[in-house]
Amino acid sequence: MVGLGYKAGMERHSGPEPLPLSTRLRRLRYHPALRSLVQETRLSPRDWVLPLFARDGRGVREPIRSLPGHNQLSADEVAREVVEAKELGLGGVLLFGIPPAKDAAGSDAYSDSGIVQRAVRAAKAAVPDMLVITDVCCCEYTDHGHCGIVNQKTGRLDVDNDATLVLLAKQAVSHAAAGADVIAPSGMMDGMVGAIRRALDGAGFEHVPILSYAVKFASAFYGPFREAAESAPQFGDRRGYQMDPAAAAEQACREAELDLAEGADLLMVKPALPYLDIVRLVRERFPGVPLAAYNVSGEYSMIKAAAEKGWLDERACALESLLAVRRAGASITITYWAKQAAAWIQ
Ligand code: PBG
Numbered sequence: 042m043v044g045l046g047y048k049a050g051m052e053r054h055s056g057p058e059p060l061p062l063s064t065r066l067r068r069l070r071y072h073p074a075l076r077s078l079v080q081e082t083r084l085s086p087r088d089w090v091l092p093l094f095a096r097d098g099r100g101v102r103e104p105i106r107s108l109p110g111h112n113q114l115s116a117d118e119v120a121r122e123v124v125e126a127k128e129l130g131l132g133g134v135l136l137f138g139i140p141p142a143k144d145a146a147g148s149d150a151y152s153d154s155g156i157v158q159r160a161v162r163a164a165k166a167a168v169p170d171m172l173v174i175t176d177v178c179c180c181e182y183t184d185h186g187h188c189g190i191v192n193q194k195t196g197r198l199d200v201d202n203d204a205t206l207v208l209l210a211k212q213a214v215s216h217a218a219a220g221a222d223v224i225a226p227s228g229m230m231d232g233m234v235g236a237i238r239r240a241l242d243g244a245g246f247e248h249v250p251i252l253s254y255a256v257k258f259a260s261a262f263y264g265p266f267r268e269a270a271e272s273a274p275q276f277g278d279r280r281g282y283q284m285d286p287a288a289a290a291e292q293a294c295r296e297a298e299l300d301l302a303e304g305a306d307l308l309m310v311k312p313a314l315p316y317l318d319i320v321r322l323v324r325e326r327f328p329g330v331p332l333a334a335y336n337v338s339g340e341y342s343m344i345k346a347a348a349e350k351g352w353l354d355e356r357a358c359a360l361e362s363l364l365a366v367r368r369a370g371a372s373i374t375i376t377y378w379a380k381q382a383a384a385w386i387q
Contacts, residue, residue, distance in 0.1 A: 082368045084360065086130040086383035090174065090333070090375040094269055095119050095160035096139040107265035108338055109345050111377060113139055119160045120167035129383035133172030135225065135375055136160050137270050140182050146190065147182030151211035158219035165220040174223040174252060175216040177209055177237065186267075186274040188228040188282060200282055202230050209233050210240035217246040225309070227254040229282045235303035250306035252333060256293040256319060257311045259283035262339030269338065286315075293319045294326050301330065310371070311335035314362060317369040324370030334371035336362060341377040356385055 070076050094113045096103065101115035114122060119136070126134055138156035140149035149155045157175055164173050180188045189205030191198055205228065213224045224241065226233045234253050241249050259280045267273040284292065297308050308327065310320045313334040320334050340362065348355035359378045366374050376382070 082364055084363055084367065084382070084386055086379070086386070087132045088367065088373055089131050089363075089379040089383065090133045090135050090172075090373060091122070091126050091131055091379035092135045092137065092375060092377060093119055093122055093160075094137050094139060095156050097141045097156060105265075105269040107268040107342055108377060109342070109349075110381065111269065113269070114160075116159045116163035120163040123164045123168045123171050123173075125380060127168045127171050129380055129387075131379050131383060132373065133174055133223070134164065135174045135176060136164070136221075137176050138181055139271055143182055143184040145184055147179040147208065150179060150182040151208065151215045153215060153218070155215065158215055161216060161219040161221050172222050173220065174225050175221040177213050177216065177224055177226040178228040179205065179208060179212075180228070180272040180274070181270045185276065186272050187277075188279065189230060198277070200230075202232070202282075205230050206232055206236040210236045213237040214240050214244045214246065217241055217244070217249045221249070223250050223252050223307075225252040225254060227257060227311075229254070229257050229279075229284070231299075232303065234300045234305045238304035251304060252307040252309060253300040253305035254311055254335075255297045255300040255305060255308045256316075256323060257283050257309070258286050258316060260286065260312050260315070260337065260339075262312045262315065262337050264339055265342040266338035290319060290322055293323060297323050297327055297330075301327065305330075307331040307333060307373070309333040309335060309375075312337040312340060313366045313371070313374070314340050317365060320366065320369040320371055331372050332370060333373035333375060334366045334369070336366055336374055336376040336378070338377065360385065 069079055096113040096115060098115040099117055102118050103113040105111045105113060123134055136157050140156045161173055178188050180186055185191055187200050189200040192201050194201055209226055209228060216224055224237060226237055234251055237251060308323060308330050310316055310323055313336040324332050344353055344355055344358045347353040359382055363374055363382060
């Protein structure tokens with residue numbers, strides 16, 4: 042029996058005659074089975090990618106205060122997460138690294154025995170067919186926390202775009218050599234996709250695709266991530282390289298277009314919820330290109346925090362968020378809820 046529990050006829054005894062409405066959209070919502078039948082957006086764990094933070098050690102799971110439910114993981118623990126991700130049917134994992142030591146050039150980023158390289162090997166050994174995506178950027182590895190080499194070449198402290206490309210190319214090749222299936226550059230350097238594509242091809246990795254964080258905004262919603270990855274800039278901010286949230290939406294399309302011309306295989310818009318207009322725009326402008334949206338740390342933590350206070354229903358808000366991102370046009374969603382949400386909808 043469907044309905045709200047009132048006795049039939051209860052509300053019929055008085056009131057006006059029924060209006061002559063020929064269209065009543067509520068008819069599509071009366072029967073739960075019809076409601077379900079007319080849905081066009083459905084959630085599937087296969088579309089979700091789980092971010093993981095790799096660190097040094099063995100058997101280490103260091104809780105991340107700002108991302109409840111997430112930990113900095115040693116490589117063996119990354120492998121355990123990947124086994125779980127596989128069991129839950131997730132589409133992939135995205136690896137970030139927190140190196141034991143940082144320096145001005147972020148040298149752990151491209152070391153064969155670097156933190157991500159070891160985590161990739163452990164992940165691929167545990168579940169060879171799980172898709173392992175690696176974030177390629179300098180900010181987790183540099184002591185100043187910026188996404189590249191910092192110098193005064195332009196007359197003031199700034200990230201040197203072209204010098205940084207050399208490092209990103211080396212990092213990408215070493216990730217591919219460790220077994221990464223997809224390379225995801227997130228530094229918003231001009232020309233990064235082209236530099237990485239050429240380096241991968243030159244090293245025999247022409248089959249390894251690039252998922253470009255093509256449209257990445259300078260967003261305050263990355264706050265919890267920077268605590269997780271210990272990557273907050275030590276001076277200044279990222280507005281000199283990440284997109285201005287107030288820039289013309291068309292600038293997002295220029296970013297996407299350039300990355301595609303340089304050889305990007307998949308595109309990303311980031312963050313997700315505050316930029317669903319951009320997700321929709323990029324989806325419509327580049328219909329043949331797989332599109333990912335990153336439901337970032339702040340989008341996760343704010344719902345977690347409100348749920349802890351009893352102000353929001355976490356499960357309902359998380360699933361609604363994931364639905365909205367998908368409906369806006371993302372085929373892939375990178376989300377800290379991946380495991381939990383997969384368990385919820387199973
Ligand atoms: C940079 C990078 C960042 C995120 C993903 N890659 C941080 C930044 O640009 O400061 C943020 C992801 C999130 O907030 O969940 N390597």
